Amino acid sequence: MSAPAPDDGELVAALRRGDPDALDAIYDRYRARLFSFLARLSANRPLAEDLLQETFIRLAKSGRDLAPDTRLAAWLFATGRNLYVDHRRRTLLDFDRLRDLFLWPGTPVRVEETPFDLARAGEAGRRMELALSSVPEVHREALLLIGVEGLSPAEAARVTGVPDATMRKRWQRGREILAEVLKHG
Amino acid sequence: MDDDRLDDALRALPAHDVEAWRREHVRTLARRALARRALARPVVTRWRRTYRRWVEPAFLFAFCTAHLAWTFAATAAVLL
Numbered sequence: 001m002s003a004p005a006p007d008d009g010e011l012v013a014a015l016r017r018g019d020p021d022a023l024d025a026i027y028d029r030y031r032a033r034l035f036s037f038l039a040r041l042s043a044n045r046p047l048a049e050d051l052l053q054e055t056f057i058r059l060a061k062s063g064r065d066l067a068p069d070t071r072l073a074a075w076l077f078a079t080g081r082n083l084y085v086d087h088r089r090r091t092l093l094d095f096d097r098l099r100d101l102f103l104w105p106g107t108p109v110r111v112e113e114t115p116f117d118l119a120r121a122g123e124a125g126r127r128m129e130l131a132l133s134s135v136p137e138v139h140r141e142a143l144l145l146i147g148v149e150g151l152s153p154a155e156a157a158r159v160t161g162v163p164d165a166t167m168r169k170r171w172q173r174g175r176e177i178l179a180e181v182l183k184h185g
Numbered sequence: 186m187d188d189d190r191l192d193d194a195l196r197a198l199p200a201h202d203v204e205a206w207r208r209e210h211v212r213t214l215a216r217r218a219l220a221r222r223a224l225a226r227p228v229v230t231r232w233r234r235t236y237r238r239w240v241e242p243a244f245l246f247a248f249c250t251a252h253l254a255w256t257f258a259a260t261a262a263v264l265l
Contacts, residue, residue, distance in 0.1 A: 017222045020216050027212055032200040037202055049203055053211045060218035128194050147195035175191055182191075 004031075008072045023060055030076050031056075037144050038080050043133050047087065055080040071155070078159040086110060128141040131181040139174030146171050 006014070006025065011048035014022030034055060039048035058079055066075070132140060146167075157167035202208070 018219065020219055023215055023219055024212065027215060031208065031211075035203055036198075049207060051201065053214060056215040057212055057218045058217040061222050063219060064222065079191040103245045124194070125198060128198060145196060147192060148198050150196070175188060179191055 051083045135177050142170035143174040
């Protein structure tokens with residue numbers, strides 16, 4: 001019989017000691033969740049791959065300095081999200097982005113999917129992915145963190161750096177927009 | 186669609202993952218970063234900690250006090 005998987009607190013303690021197995025376990029536990037979040041948030045698969053890589057390298061570099069009570073999910077989502085926000089700031093003045101902003105406002109973007117993803121997702125899943133991609137980013141972020149990843153509104157607020165009440169409003173408004181898009185789309 | 190069905194549909198969204206080669210590439214980079222960080226970490230011995238906390242300030246204090254005394258003595262020699 002195999003030993004039970006260590007919980008997040010044990011993994012943080014091991015990572016603070018510099019244990020590479022703890023880093024592996026965290027990577028295996030959170031990689032797909034973080035990648036899905038970043039891909040749906042950015043609607044850009046290659047960018048999400050780069051952000052995933054940078055997030056885990058940052059975790060490796062700062063692992064020994066983590067506070068003992070660090071909540072791993074919140075730390076990883078916050079770091080990945082901040083990297084995405086930095087990337088958006090840097091690229092805001094790219095010509096292509098300006099053209100997108102001014103000539104085709106509101107054009108829904110979608111995650112580039114591999115054939116494997118498409119086959120697995122099914123019709124309902126694809127409809128939901130498409131609908132999600134047309135929700136404005138601040139509301140999509142709330143839907144992804146709370147609805148998809150299962151964070152509490154308070155945790156999602158900490159990840160994004162906004163007050164709890166704001167996050168709850170975004171979450172509620174996001175659901176309304178998503179329901180509307182699914183109804184008419 | 187009511188809120189409960191919407192929440193269920195969101196929870197049921199499948200997780201995407203990166204391709205296998207990329208998965209291992211990122212794992213290798215992260216492990217390397219962890220190992221490098223371990224090497225770069227300075228070793229703080231007990232003697233070094235004691236030196237930084239007590240011996241170094243004591244030397245500095247003694248030097249500053251002696252310099253101050255010398256300054257007063259030199260000023261007094263000029264004035265008196």
